[in-house]
Amino acid sequence: MTNDVALQAPAGWYPDPADASSLRWWNGSEWTADRTAWRDRYADQGRPATPVPAGTPVYTKWIWLALIVPSIALLPLFGWDVGRYVAESATNPLASLAMMLDPWYLALTALSWVAYGLAVWLAYLDYAELGRLGYASRFHWAWALLSMLVYVIGRSAAVRRQAGRGRAPIAVAVAIMAVTFIAVMTWSTVGVVDGMTELIDSMPTSPTGT
Numbered sequence: 001m002t003n004d005v006a007l008q009a010p011a012g013w014y015p016d017p018a019d020a021s022s023l024r025w026w027n028g029s030e031w032t033a034d035r036t037a038w039r040d041r042y043a044d045q046g047r048p049a050t051p052v053p054a055g056t057p058v059y060t061k062w063i064w065l066a067l068i069v070p071s072i073a074l075l076p077l078f079g080w081d082v083g084r085y086v087a088e089s090a091t092n093p094l095a096s097l098a099m100m101l102d103p104w105y106l107a108l109t110a111l112s113w114v115a116y117g118l119a120v121w122l123a124y125l126d127y128a129e130l131g132r133l134g135y136a137s138r139f140h141w142a143w144a145l146l147s148m149l150v151y152v153i154g155r156s157a158a159v160r161r162q163a164g165r166g167r168a169p170i171a172v173a174v175a176i177m178a179v180t181f182i183a184v185m186t187w188s189t190v191g192v193v194d195g196m197t198e199l200i201d202s203m204p205t206s207p208t209g210t
Helices: 061-072 075-079 082-089 095-100 103-133 141-145 148-163 168-202
Strands: 012-016 019-026 031-037
Touching (some): 061 148, 061 168, 075 103, 103 141, 148 168
Antiparallel strands (some): 012 019
8 A cells, every 4th residue: 555546545454565464454544553364354254353453433423313313203292282182082083183183293203204214314324434433344224224223233243343342322222212111101191190080070970869
């Protein structure tokens, strides 16, 4: 890597010019002292991944944003009057239709789709950033189309194999899911109780005999 074209090569592992049997880390402008044994990157995927140099970042800002975005999309849920819907659904057969036209419900639906697309895009940015950092083996961003948790688990495993660390996104994802689940269930339960209470209070009382 001494000509002008080679000097533009991105950071990564390349054949060591001083020893063709090993790989050497090119930081984008010059060779470093980091070396590792050669491996065919197209060979058996079960073989150990090529390690990245010590100190290589294992997290990007994109992975943290991808974890937070889906929860933000649930905020309109807490503006929706669950109790009123429960009370009306007992007497009004069109309550379900009215619910789907509720501004808060429409906002929840729209934001959920936006958050889904944004999270997938952020997973792609994270995937691309890991490539720029020199990770030869990466968990593909398209798994985020199935589930962000699937991408986070696979991504963390791939990064840890090459850097020896990087599992924090899994812990954060599980924590966010737990907090979100508790918040949604609590809000829904309170709404249902309020709706049932309102329904019972609105029922006519039977006259008592004298």
